[in-house]
Amino acid sequence: MPDMKQYLERIKYTSEVKNDASTLSKLCEHHREFIPFDNLDMFGGQRKYLDFDKVYNDLVVKKRGGFCYEQNGLFKWALVECGFQVRMVQCQVYFNEEIGFGPRFDHLALLVTCGDGSKWLADVGFGGGSFTTPLKLETEIEQTQNSGIYRLQTLNENEYVLQKLKKTVIQLDGKWKTVFKFDNVSRKWEDFKEMFDYQQDNENSFMISNTLCT
Secondary structure (H helix, E strand, O other), rough: OOOOHHHHOOOOOOOOOOOHHHHHHHHHHHHHHHHOOOOOOHHHHOOOOHHHHHHHHHHOOOOOOOHHHHHHHHHHHHHHHHOOOOEEEEEEEEEEEEEOOOOOOOEEEEEEOOOOOEEEEEEOOOOOOOOOEEEEEEEEOOEOOOOOOEEEEEEOOOOOEEEEEEOOOOOOOEEEEEEEEEOOEEHHHHHHHHHHHHHHHOOOOOOOOOOOOO
């Protein structure tokens, strides 16, 4: 049975748990640091299933890693246990100018509301190079983190796009790179099952064409 104490031990979180932005940020950092983003089990003959007990057992008990649907599914459960209001949202990752955005539901992120009413975009399942702590769900402001400078822009009434300021080797080059877009519609975990299976089975899936561990 999933146990919050065991989860906190897994991510080595020993601070007091409060329903505030500081706790949200720390939980996000610890989760990302101690539960690796990886798809290595896909190459070891072990099939993944969108089942919470299995995900909890793999990532917490067995101390394995996982990718976005597993990572953010587990993190949502933990945040709800801590008293946060959390919504799963579907995202479409941006590849390049030629391909554009990937299919709907090819990434899962979280919209989190703290006890003071502040709203945040949280994501512990994107892998390396992504934002490490939650971003304020506010548009047209630059938000600086160790991993880079980010901003959210409104596409329409229901959609946002996340961008990151590109870097050269020695300095920022002033160009914004699109990371993914997402809508603000609350989703259920099972809504992602089709894309979860696609990531494992389709020959065009990035996940089964590349071994990843960050």
